[in-house]
Amino acid sequence: MTSDPTQFDFEIPARPEYLSLVRSLVVEAAEMDASLSRERIEDFKVAVSEATTNAIEAHARACRDDSIRIRCTLFDDRLEFHITDRGYGFYPDQIQVLPEPDDPSRLNFERGLGIYLMRVLSDKVEIQSGSDGTEVSLAIDLPANNSNS
Numbered sequence: 001m002t003s004d005p006t007q008f009d010f011e012i013p014a015r016p017e018y019l020s021l022v023r024s025l026v027v028e029a030a031e032m033d034a035s036l037s038r039e040r041i042e043d044f045k046v047a048v049s050e051a052t053t054n055a056i057e058a059h060a061r062a063c064r065d066d067s068i069r070i071r072c073t074l075f076d077d078r079l080e081f082h083i084t085d086r087g088y089g090f091y092p093d094q095i096q097v098l099p100e101p102d103d104p105s106r107l108n109f110e111r112g113l114g115i116y117l118m119r120v121l122s123d124k125v126e127i128q129s130g131s132d133g134t135e136v137s138l139a140i141d142l143p144a145n146n147s148n149s
Contacts, residue, residue, distance in 0.1 A: 006032065006074040011067035012052075014059035014085070022052045022070065029072045030079055035143040044079070044140050047121040050114040051083040051136040058087025058134060078123070080139040089129040 008029065012018040026048045030041040055068045069084040118125050124139040 003076060005076075008072045009069070011069050014056045014064065014066065014068050016053075016056060019049055019052060019056075023049055025070075025072065026081065029074060029081075030140075032074055033079065033142050036079075036140075040140065043121040044081075044138070047118045047125075047138050048081045048083070050117050051081070051138060054114050054136070055083050055085035055087070055134070058085045058089075062087045076142070077144075078139045078141050080137060082135055082137045084133060084135045086133040089131050089134050 008025075010025070012021060023045050026045040027041055030036050030044060052068065052070070058064075059066065059068065064086050066086045069082075071080075071082040071084075073080045073082075115125075115127075118136070118138060122138045123141045124137070126137040128135045128137075
């Protein structure tokens with residue numbers, strides 16, 4: 001039995017002080033499925049926060065005052081967040097390859113863990129980017145509820 005997905009669309013100003021609101025929304029959406037562990041929710045909160053931070057920074061670099069769009073969808077089998085900015089965009093396949101986080105030489109780089117964290121803390125990450133902005137789609141799988149094996 002499948003049900004219609006629950007979806008929320010909202011916009012936030014492209015300012016860092018709104019990150020706590022986004023983090024709260026991730027927790028509230030994730031808690032709609034009681035099968036998710038607190039650790040899994042916290043991990044996904046970090047991933048969505050990283051994507052939102054990147055969007056805020058993209059707006060700052062582009063001197064854009066537009067809002068950042070966020071769509072949250074809870075399906076029977078997964079939770080998705082889509083974060084869309086109107087920055088200049090980038091080429092995800094041309095991101096500088098940095099040393100692994102546990103490599104001592106990584107200490108020479110102050111930034112650059114955002115996409116890495118999104119990929120490690122989410123089950124699915126898609127990035128679509130162009131000159132008119134970027135959409136980052138993040139998803140985590142939900143544990144099967146009451147499944148009969």
